Amino acid sequence: MKNYSIAKSRRLRSTPYTSRIEKQGVTAYTVYNHMLLPTAFGSIEDSCDHLKKDVQVWDVAAERQVEISGKDSAKLVQLMTCRDLSKSKIGRCYYCPIIDGNGNLVNDPVILKLADNRWWISIADSDVIFFAKGLATGHKYDVKIFEPNVNILAIQGPKSFDLMEKVFGKEIKKLKFFGFNYFNFNGVKHLIARSGWSKQGGFEVYVEDIKSGLELYDYFFETGKEFNIKAGCPNLIERIESGLLSYGNDFDNNDNPFECGFEKYVNLDSEIVFLGKERLKKIKQEGVKRKLMGVKIDIDKISLTKSLNIKDDKGNLIGELRSACYSPHFKRVIGIAMINEPYCKASATGKLEIDENSLTVNVCDLPFI
């Protein structure tokens, strides 16, 4: 697999932490919300091992925020998601599929309720800001919509709890999963949520004060030596093993939430008004014809750069592999695939062609672990 350089420019925005992670040995980037997102510091297998044992600091500034405030902000936020936010609470994060008028997915952000009339939509890789602006204009909503200069640092891994306690005091350990609150570092308040794009536990610091954020970044590494702290990034292996889905990779604007296993975030029976509601009712009634599933393949490496077709014995298309990696835990390649009926069940098998080899694909449930 040949490596290609990323051509940097202002359009692929750097983050406040870019110069730091480049000193710390970042080797590869992806682009996410028009911003650089690190994907590797050398071996992603070593990094996965480390993440599962110790603690990492991640530059995930590319998880941009869309701030929606004003009189009609709650109405607009609700209009965009099929999840019922009518009982949502200030200080909580909500994983919310964003849906268009066709019932298809636009994004799968975490939404933070900052106040009754102030929300942050912490987005995956698509321009939710323009969807929100279009809707607000069309509906003549009284809202303000902009991208605040928030640059998230994620602290992930089992030792993140002790590290965070050492830096912010023991109150931070009381934060519940997907709760957030404000914590002091050298006189500056930072919004910190117990969240992050791994299943190893951890926190996300929504840095608004860049100067303080950079001091915090450096302080984590000073004070975290005893926890074997390292710079890291969202890890392909860990996220697939954990079944954390990625917009653009595992699903996109051609897929609906039922196909992606988001049933529990689709509140069709409530009184709330959201886009695509009638369409989703119809889809639910008719049942979906395909579903995101796990797959296991008996090979020891893969480098997936686009979808690969999965076929049955007769060569008929039965699905599409969308993400994959070698998992040291399972000692084989695992992946996430959109599988058609009647193959979307845990005992199904299919075939995949890679480099002229025909490989057996075993369908399984998500998450793997």
Added chain:
Amino acid sequence: MKNYSIAKSRRLRSTPYTSRIEKQGVTAYTVYNHMLLPTAFGSIEDSCDHLKKDVQVWDVAAERQVEISGKDSAKLVQLMTCRDLSKSKIGRCYYCPIIDGNGNLVNDPVILKLADNRWWISIADSDVIFFAKGLATGHKYDVKIFEPNVNILAIQGPKSFDLMEKVFGKEIKKLKFFGFNYFNFNGVKHLIARSGWSKQGGFEVYVEDIKSGLELYDYFFETGKEFNIKAGCPNLIERIESGLLSYGNDFDNNDNPFECGFEKYVNLDSEIVFLGKERLKKIKQEGVKRKLMGVKIDIDKISLTKSLNIKDDKGNLIGELRSACYSPHFKRVIGIAMINEPYCKASATGKLEIDENSLTVNVCDLPFI
């Protein structure tokens, strides 16, 4: 300047031509509309020379289309742009700033009028599709909005005219600048426009039939040997010399069209209804406080990965360098900068710090050539 790899995945979509350009020596990519866009085949200086003399084929599939059709399609397309399209003609391309309710830029696409009720918005790097969907839903417009599977091949350079004549016949030379029509290749009709993101002349083939498009790709290289044809891509040097602006690099959603020199595409006096019209009237009346200008700097290399501040002698901020390259033609670095009043005039100078050197910046008009 260290090189970093691009981490490929399904989310950074490959194009139908990716495997071909990788055999032809592409060395670097950027990401544009969630898709791989080649930026270099080795030296961009050599490539710039070649582009100015001969002919290149470019994989610019990343210039994605947003198709808007249906009864209210003309109304929606007009709502999004400040350019008066009321007299627009089928078979013509229109460069159209897309504007939000604040009067700021969302994108600067070329819009193709395919029929009275069918349009392609050939977009720069932002998700215009979600802006359009939001507006259509809010206004209850009767439209269909989707991303068709169109993968543009650009044929650029002075010899593109003879090459295209050889492939499509002499009728294609009658195509006027920004006109388009359908031309036959081996029994398949292709939409071809006289357009492209260089000032060296050329065409864009809007490939809808991938199989035919790949045959065409290969045929260009077979038949183009006499024209010294090479694989290429939008060239940083050529586009800056020519003053071709880039959304995300030179301007973005924080800038308005008057700041970017788009006055002639802002039709405030017509009866048409578009977003941000009142706001733009106010901005025009008050006058802008900054403007995109050219700059020249007496150094022989630069690698710009983010904005750099330009200051006056006293250290006050007077502007921001947003794109730059070494120009072999001017034998110095040239760039595009957002310059504040009263410095946005061709005789102004400023200072820029690079690697602890203080460099003189000479402001000039755009385009350079």
